[in-house]
Amino acid sequence: MAAPTRRLGMATTYIICDLQEKFRSAIHEFPKVVSTTQKLLKASQILDIPVIATTQLRGKLGETCPELGLDAPDGVATKCHADKSAFSMWVPEVQKAFKALGDGKRECVVVGIESHICVTQTTLDLLKEGHKVYVIADGVSSCNAQEVPIALARLRAEGAIITTSESLLYETMGDAAIGEFKQMSGLVKEYSKSTKDNLTSLCSWKL
Structure with missing residues (x-):
């Protein structure tokens, strides 16, 4: 039997958009967005997924959140x-x-x-360039919570895949027989409570 391979391949890249300290008090449920991002970043280390990040006007708005x-x-x-x-x-x-x-x-x-x-x-530009884009519903937010479902509905219509962090991690693996599954399973368990809390706080709307 052939060795199991990951469902999402080595072309996967994590894109971290402007999670800066100055936004902490302004963004709806900002700590929940950070928590989901932390989970994904730990997964990136287990699965060797490259990470690209940005800040918006760092001189005025500060560095990326230290955690x-x-x-x-x-x-x-x-x-x-x-x-x-x-x-x-x-x-x-x-x-x-x-x-x-x-x-x-x-991806x-x-x-x-x-x-x-x-x-x-960012998503529209990535789609225009021909990339496949997954937007993580429990990993994005705005100052006004009401903006979020409208934005995600638009991005889905434009061709982005709207999903959750846990669904994405299991889709990346694709097979419980891959070598990294034990570490990934431990990560999912580590974030079990926060994942539920983050989904409740950030995804209580319906698309």
Whole structure:
């Protein structure tokens, strides 16, 4: 029997949009978005998935939240951690990072803020470039909670896949016989309570 392979391949990339400290008090359920992102970042280390992140006007709005550990000595190394003024993450530094990862189309997993602005414009640009985009419903938010379901409905209509963090992780694995399954199963259990809380807080609407 052939060795099991992951359902989402090595072209998967995690896209972390503008999760900065200055937004903590402004964004609806911001800690829940950070929690989901932490789970995905831990999965990225287990599954060796590259991470690309941005900040929005870092000089004014501050650094990425320290608990994410992006580029910290004991944290998650990013392929690109660009600062931008554009709302879309599809800026030259990010485009360069994509080229460094390979010329093929990628499976992009998007989390961050704000759902109706930077997340929307990033997703639209990635789709335009021919990439497959998964927007994580329990990993995005906006200042006004009412913006979120409207933004996600639009992105679904544009061709993005709207899913949840746990569904995405199991779809990435595809098979319980893969070598990383035990670690991934432990990660899912570690975040079991927070996953329920995050879904309740961020996904109580219906698309």
